[in-house]
Amino acid sequence: MKVTKGYADYITFLFDDEQGSPIISNLLKEEVLIEKCICRVVDTITGYYEKRIEIKDSVILRLDMYAAYIYGGLTITNSVIGYFRLMDGGYNREPIIIRNCVFLGEVDFDESVLKNDIIIEDCIFLKGHDFVEDIRYAVMKDEYFKVKI
Known part of the structure; x- marks a missing residue:
């Protein structure tokens, strides 16, 4: 799945079978850019x-990843994010x-x-960064925790 160079009001990650029909499975096997x-x-x-x-060079008002098991990891670079939630998820096999x-x-x-x-x-948090305690928990x-603010 790739979304580039443009405006999108709402992006959601859907699960389809190989013929493009919606399926019950909640496993996305392709990279997202x-x-x-x-x-x-x-x-x-x-x-x-x-x-x-992967999200890069983008502006997103709300990035909501509730209960997302991001086995392949997550990369966000050079972007402006209004609100970000990775709650009740994670389980990353690859780095965030x-x-x-x-x-x-x-x-x-x-x-x-x-x-x-x-x-x-090298991030700026305009509302502070009390989320660090959530991450530490x-x-x-301990060696997974590599936050430099």
Whole structure:
């Protein structure tokens, strides 16, 4: 799935079979790339994401990843995010990397379980960053916690 260079009011990750028909399965096997996009809402359906989700050079008012099991990891770079929630999810087999971003509102990692590195570097949090305690609680091993604010 690739969304590039444009405006989208609402992006959600749907699960289809090979013929394009909606299916019951909640496992997305393809990579997701959102690049140079302006979007009001990016919303993941509760599910399992086998490949990396990557957001770069974008502006997103609300990035809501509730109960997303991001096995393939997550990368957010050079983006402006209004509100970000990765709640009741995580379970990443690959790193979560957030770099060179500006967060305008709340950042919520509450009740997530992080099973690999979380790297947050060179970001600006206009509403503060009390989410760090959520992350520290969520990581399965101390060495996974790599936050440099």
